[in-house]
Amino acid sequence: MLSVTPIPALNDNYIWHLEKDGEHWVVDPGEAEPVIKTLGEAPLSGILITHHHYDHTGGIKTLHKHYECPVFGPESIKGVTNPIADGDTFLLLGLPTEVRGIPGHTLDHLAIILKEESASGSRQPHLFCGDTLFAAGCGRIFEGTPKQMLNSLQMLTKLPKHTLVYCAHEYTLSNLRFAHTVEPGNTAVSERLAHTQTLRQSGEPTLPSSISEELATNPFLRCQFPEVAQSGAHHLGRETPEELSEVEIFSSLRDWKDHF
Numbered sequence: 001m002l003s004v005t006p007i008p009a010l011n012d013n014y015i016w017h018l019e020k021d022g023e024h025w026v027v028d029p030g031e032a033e034p035v036i037k038t039l040g041e042a043p044l045s046g047i048l049i050t051h052h053h054y055d056h057t058g059g060i061k062t063l064h065k066h067y068e069c070p071v072f073g074p075e076s077i078k079g080v081t082n083p084i085a086d087g088d089t090f091l092l093l094g095l096p097t098e099v100r101g102i103p104g105h106t107l108d109h110l111a112i113i114l115k116e117e118s119a120s121g122s123r124q125p126h127l128f129c130g131d132t133l134f135a136a137g138c139g140r141i142f143e144g145t146p147k148q149m150l151n152s153l154q155m156l157t158k159l160p161k162h163t164l165v166y167c168a169h170e171y172t173l174s175n176l177r178f179a180h181t182v183e184p185g186n187t188a189v190s191e192r193l194a195h196t197q198t199l200r201q202s203g204e205p206t207l208p209s210s211i212s213e214e215l216a217t218n219p220f221l222r223c224q225f226p227e228v229a230q231s232g233a234h235h236l237g238r239e240t241p242e243e244l245s246e247v248e249i250f251s252s253l254r255d256w257k258d259h260f
């Protein structure tokens, strides 16, 4: 059985720690020390990287030296030993794994999807999406265009609804406050906000999320819903969302959140 647990790092990053049958991998180690401390005597079998930002890659050098393990990630990143790209498939921890290119936050951004098969034969997908899809939010658009980012997010939402979503930051509470402002009439958002406040008050992580939870509460995935479209239009100084495309609504929300 695969276990996935967050290792808190830097300010609000999570380094995801994957363990199965005594084999250990980590995703996006922004720093090395918390990983070494968590693993204790256990060896690290490999590292996965979603994109080039320092808070996801800062630990590569030390961990690679310490464990002599492979580093899977975008080819251009220093320290990557096994370049991976959109469309690649391989076995990771004995599980079928798929790579998808999801440009927008950065142009090199990858999603990594592991498919775990349960004893009953049902498949549980696990999505590692770095800084592209967040719980109730999405990453800032640093290198791509709003259209690229929206396409990448929409591609992720086509994964099975029960896919578990492992984001690289604990941003859920502030994202939900924004979501509630955009869509005050969405009771799924209000309920998730209340539950998230309780979790954060006791210092608990709010992740993983799921695709179905995101479809219900993430305003960036809900631009076609009337209340979200209306709020997006208002932010642009328009009376109504008529004549605005989905990507214009999306872009308006992203700009609004950047200054929220």
Ligand SMILES: [Zn+2]
Pocket: 051, 053, 105, 131
């Ligand atoms: Zn980033």
